[in-house]
Amino acid sequence: MKAKYVNLFTDFGFKKIFGEEASKPLLIDFLTNLLPEIEIIDLSFKDKEQLGKSDNYRKAVYDIYCQNKNGEQIIVELQKAKQKYFKDRTMYYASFPIQELGEKGDWDYNLKAVFCVGILDFEFDEENQGLEEVIHTVQLKNQHNQIFYDKLKFVYLEMPHFNKSEKELETRLDKWLYFIRHLEDFQTIPEIFKDEVFEKAFKKAELANYTKQERAEYEESLKTYRDLKGVIDTAFDEGKLEGKLEGIKEGELKGKLEGIKEGELKGKIEIAKALKVNGISIEMIVKTTGLSEQEVNATTPTPASFSYSPNLRSFVSGSTAASSVAPTYINGTAGTYSIASGGTTGITIDATTGVLSWKGNIAVGTYTMSVTNAAGGNAPFTLTVTPAPSFSYSPNSVSFISDDVAKGSSITPIYTNGTAGAYSIASGGTTGITIDAATGVLSWSGRILPATYAINVTNAAGGSSTFSLTVTLAANYAAINGKIYKTVTIGTQTWMAENLNDAAHDNGISSCYDNEDEKCKQYGRLYNWAAANDIDSKIPVGIYRVMLNGQLWSQGLVVIKLQEES
Numbered sequence: 001m002k003a004k005y006v007n008l009f010t011d012f013g014f015k016k017i018f019g020e021e022a023s024k025p026l027l028i029d030f031l032t033n034l035l036p037e038i039e040i041i042d043l044s045f046k047d048k049e050q051l052g053k054s055d056n057y058r059k060a061v062y063d064i065y066c067q068n069k070n071g072e073q074i075i076v077e078l079q080k081a082k083q084k085y086f087k088d089r090t091m092y093y094a095s096f097p098i099q100e101l102g103e104k105g106d107w108d109y110n111l112k113a114v115f116c117v118g119i120l121d122f123e124f125d126e127e128n129q130g131l132e133e134v135i136h137t138v139q140l141k142n143q144h145n146q147i148f149y150d151k152l153k154f155v156y157l158e159m160p161h162f163n164k165s166e167k168e169l170e171t172r173l174d175k176w177l178y179f180i181r182h183l184e185d186f187q188t189i190p191e192i193f194k195d196e197v198f199e200k201a202f203k204k205a206e207l208a209n210y211t212k213q214e215r216a217e218y219e220e221s222l223k224t225y226r227d228l229k230g231v232i233d234t235a236f237d238e239g240k241l242e243g244k245l246e247g248i249k250e251g252e253l254k255g256k257l258e259g260i261k262e263g264e265l266k267g268k269i270e271i272a273k274a275l276k277v278n279g280i281s282i283e284m285i286v287k288t289t290g291l292s293e294q295e296v297n298a299t300t301p302t303p304a305s306f307s308y309s310p311n312l313r314s315f316v317s318g319s320t321a322a323s324s325v326a327p328t329y330i331n332g333t334a335g336t337y338s339i340a341s342g343g344t345t346g347i348t349i350d351a352t353t354g355v356l357s358w359k360g361n362i363a364v365g366t367y368t369m370s371v372t373n374a375a376g377g378n379a380p381f382t383l384t385v386t387p388a389p390s391f392s393y394s395p396n397s398v399s400f401i402s403d404d405v406a407k408g409s410s411i412t413p414i415y416t417n418g419t420a421g422a423y424s425i426a427s428g429g430t431t432g433i434t435i436d437a438a439t440g441v442l443s444w445s446g447r448i449l450p451a452t453y454a455i456n457v458t459n460a461a462g463g464s465s466t467f468s469l470t471v472t473l474a475a476n477y478a479a480i481n482g483k484i485y486k487t488v489t490i491g492t493q494t495w496m497a498e499n500l501n502d503a504a505h506d507n508g509i510s511s512c513y514d515n516e517d518e519k520c521k522q523y524g525r526l527y528n529w530a531a532a533n534d535i536d537s538k539i540p541v542g543i544y545r546v547m548l549n550g551q552l553w554s555q556g557l558v559v560i561k562l563q564e565e566s
Helices: 011-018 021-034 086-100 172-185 196-205 212-237 242-250 257-277 282-289 293-297 517-523 529-536
Strands: 043-045 064-068 073-079 114-120 135-141 147-158 305-307 312-316 328-331 337-341 347-349 356-358 365-373 378-386 390-392 397-402 407-409 414-417 423-427 433-435 442-445 451-459 464-473 477-480 483-490 493-496 526-528 557-559
Touching: 011 021, 011 073, 011 196, 011 212, 021 043, 021 073, 021 172, 021 196, 073 086, 086 114, 086 147, 172 196, 212 257, 212 328, 257 282, 257 293, 282 293, 337 347, 347 365, 356 378, 423 433, 433 451, 442 464, 464 477, 477 493, 526 529
Parallel strands: 073 114, 114 147, 312 378, 397 464
Antiparallel strands: 043 064, 064 073, 135 147, 305 328, 337 365, 347 356, 365 378, 390 414, 407 442, 423 451, 433 442, 451 464, 477 483, 483 493, 526 557
């Protein structure tokens, strides 16, 4: 199902919900419940990029950097992957606002509090495996476990450990954590979020409210997040973090620290390679992996690797055209695509996007294709083509004598292969011939123009069949210029028993009585002399029809009407 709301673990989504001026009420509500010890009535955003004392010092770039009216500093960071020296990095980041609080001149070193909040999309601390804690609070304490300094506090939210269901949410902070973890999965707003703050959050998160430019920025941010997550998951699955994985699985980290460090380093290097190939900036790779810029630059990118998901599809030959999804990259970048092997007539590929398409009468069979791109990647895709559903009517040819009361119908179609679907008359039908969409039964009744109708019936599953209906008129009916009228035989003469209602004349004018269409059906049309002559020439020889009505003659009109039998 297509996502309705942003993924909050993307840089774009996080900034949209918490990092804009219009988002302040949301950020204030979240932080108030996370940090109840401080008063947050209002916030002001600060410059997220903090420069070092000189060009020789590294800078710090925060996701959100703000302060309350009391001057207390708050850093909020979204961390998508664990880094080497992660704790060191957060401590380094906290040092910038502390230095910024220093005042020139005579100053007594009375600092304002600094709070660092980390929202983590990974497991935070291997040393506490098994505790499954969500909130980690870190402060400076002495040997007696007493708080030594209360103006520096680190709060880490370990989101993979937040597993409460909607029914288990107790506090407003629970609601915020549930919102952060599951936002992208929602299709409707749960009842527990029906308040002003959360409704505003959902409105800001709804993709339908974004401009075309915002959607493009989000898609790029989402691609970066998925690439990063895919690379990390792949590295983990392939054993490139084997030291760490083994220690976690066994719960025996003691004595394996060297293996963990070596495994982590190998994993980080592989992640850096893949991110580098995917065009992620060096700065972002350094931030994500914890490697130095020199280490990142020294990595050699791995070959391009992509796949289709799903990579198995089926197709009924002759049915509506269909296509695959665009390939997803594990690492590497896209290039010109082609079907290297396994294809057939009717299957094509878009050289730019890699999307496979198929249509028409493709030969029945299973096609396992190898798709390659110019960047050296390749991926399999399998298309199974089955025969189109085949059905028929027996008998498939019927005769019908048309009058006002006669009617008839076909039998239900019989299937040779395939299954039924919604039926329709594709071609060859006419007024008076209908079909039951559910059963495929054809029906006919009433006045139908005499002809042989080759009716082509199709169904939604791609099947088709032809049914022939030959229509003749009953003895007391005649077809005149595309319409059917009753007739009566008096002696040897055949007279029209209904008034003529035919607007298909080339000359003159005609109209309905009182200009009402229903009266044309009841009484026939009124014609002036030119129209009457024109219509008269189109009525078959041997049918008597025109009578003058003196009352209307003075108005220049003629009524084509049969006198009463008497």
